[in-house]
Amino acid sequence: MSRASLFSEFLLFLKENKLWWMLPILLVFALVAGILALATLAPATAPFIYTLF
Secondary structure, eight states: OOHHHHHHHHHHHHHHTTOTTHHHHHHHHHHHHHHHHHHHHOGGGHHHHHTTO
């Protein structure tokens, strides 16, 4: 199963179950996870990223 079909299936699930309110919450979680992953993968950027929190 490709990522595109998984993502489209997830969006279809949200639409059918009227869970659109959940999408911003998941986007914020993904953004925070991305920032934390960047901080751990590139230690030189860590001091700049930690000031955001």
